[in-house]
Amino acid sequence: MSAVPVIELTEASASPPCALTTAQVVTLVAVPDLVAIAPTGSGLWRLVGRQRVGTVRLGIGEAALELRIHPKIPxxxxxxxxxxxxxxxxxxxxxxxxxxxxxxxxxxxxxxxxxxxxxxxxxxLHGYVAREDSLTVVRGRIRTSSQLSRRPGLAVPIEVAFDDYTADxxxxxxxxxxxxxxxxxxxxxxxxxxxxxxxxxxxxxxxxxxxxxxxxxxxxxxxxxxxxxxxxxxxxxxxxASSFQQKGSPALQVDGFVLNMAEIFERFLTTRLTELLQPYGLRCAGQQGHHRLDRSGSVLFRPDIVAYGRGRPAAVIDAKYRELGGPPPTSHLFQLISYCTALGIRDGHLVYAAGGPAAMPYRITQSDITVTAHVLDLALPPEQLNQALHRIAEMLASGGSGDRTTATA
Structure with a gap:
């Protein structure tokens, strides 16, 4: 039995050109959330990692292969x-x-x-689990309706319901x-x-x-x-982390462990800001649904994080698992402006996972909204990353960005 070929690459990066069978190409096309695949023009194929990391085995037989997608950070x-x-x-x-x-x-x-x-x-650990069974003795309570419908006139077995103390x-x-x-x-x-x-x-x-x-x-x-x-x-x-979105038919056999780095970054940021803002009397809510974008309330939107003070929205934070290489993309700014307008708040914050020095705060024309960009370099040791998070939390707690430059790692 031949060994399953192993392809190694880094998230959001391209692999060296590699030889693949037609069946293996079909396998990889079925999981576009994991990798993108393109021919190199020399009979070989190049894979580009998405924002996923981990190890996964795909397909069976001639279509089988193993992907090892390494994170960009240690x-x-x-x-x-x-x-x-x-x-x-x-x-x-x-x-x-x-x-x-x-x-x-x-x-x-x-x-x-x-x-x-x-x-x-x-x-x-043990606990009580509700069970239903047919027994020759009474345990718990008799399920009268089931007993009469299934065994009219019979004394045993008895339909019973009971709480079972079990490890299951x-x-x-x-x-x-x-x-x-x-x-x-x-x-x-x-x-x-x-x-x-x-x-x-x-x-x-x-x-x-x-x-x-x-x-x-x-x-x-x-x-x-x-x-x-x-x-x-x-x-x-x-x-x-063992389930995947697949495209095409029939279903592809998948076995592995893959993390969505964008989700991990967002959840990390939500947890840390929740902890850091609590001493300031602010609480955070992640992925909370709102219907205040239009007057009829028919449009649902879910900001990554909303910080609340005295029961009212105080700031909105959007986690961007990507590199900031200059001013934030216009679409990112528009997204935060929409959130701030709908929630009736002044301060929006974009937090990027990599990049150079962040931009100055953006004061939006014809409004009192300010959008500030932050960079958290995830490749830094946790101590330095924590210091940068403290600076962002202090800025959020102070009620905005004012005239300060954006906190960077």
Whole structure:
């Protein structure tokens, strides 16, 4: 059996020209959100990465191949972003030593395995689950209507409903689903796989969630599952990062772990600004729907982040996972102007993930709206990135940009 060819590239960058079969080209065309593909004119093909990173195996047989899309920033820096984006404290306080791996999948698997092991040191989580069954004895309550409709005149079996105290609860189903999925991925180290197998053996009563399944089983953070929260947040990330939008028919077999960097950046920015603005009496809402763009309220828009003060919108922030190489594009400015106008606020902020020094604030003609551009260089160490975020938070808390230049990393 021939090995599956591996193609390596960097997000938002082009790969060297490579040879592909017709079936493999069809495979790659079916996942345009992952890569763009174009002929080089010499019988070879060039792939260009999108804003996705990770490892994924696509197709079967002659159409099969493996993509390894590396992030533009160091893996340990990306893990810092992921920690805040997922609401996990794993990398913030040093509970887990992140693997110094070049492959993102290896680092995520290592962090998740250690986090899950730490959570289970106090024992496997159990809870009550509502069950319905046919039994020879009464357990819980008798389902009278089901008993009469299914077995009229019969004493047994009895249709009953009861609460079962079990390990097969939503939290464990999610954890086991992530454990099994990570074990199947290439690039995961042997020690990490061994730890994952050990964790899976502790969840033998649990039916795992299938990777890519949506929605995941519902669960609510509480006192009982508190120690599992970091592992659960990572597990949800792992399971959610295994589904892809595909084009064409038939459906393509996909197995992997891919992060949408634009979403990670937006969620990271939302979490950090929420924390940094709280001492100033401001709260943040991410992706909140509004119907105030037109007078009839028929147009829905969702700003990335809205900061509220005293219950009213105070500023709107838009995360742009792209490089700022000069003045912001006109379309970006128009977008913020629309948001500010609809929400009745003066200050809009564009936050870019890379670029040179940011522009001066833009005071919009015939209005009192000011749009300010910021640059957060995600390649910087977390300490410097945090300093830049503090400067942006201070500007937001002060009520706008005034005459100051834009905070940069």
């Amino acid at each position: 893996v340990d820096h990306l893990m810092y972003l992921v920690a805040f984006a997922t609401g996990s404290s794993v990398w913030r306080h040093g509970q887990v030593g992140v693997a110094k791996a070049d492959l993102l999948v290896a680092a995520v698997a290592d962090a998740f395995a250690r986090s899950a092991e730490q959570a289970m040191r106090g024992g496997v 609860i939503a939290e464990n189903r999610i954890l086991l689903g992530a454990i099994e999925h990570l074990q199947s991925l290439p690039g995961v180290s042997a020690p990490t796989k061994a730890l994952l197998r050990h964790l899976a053996a502790r969840l033998v009563e649990v039916v795992p969630v299938r990777a890519g399944a949506a929605p995941l089983p519902a669960w609510t953070p509480n006192r009982l599952n508190e120690r599992h929260l970091p592992a659960l947040r990572l597990a949800e990330l792992v399971l959610g």
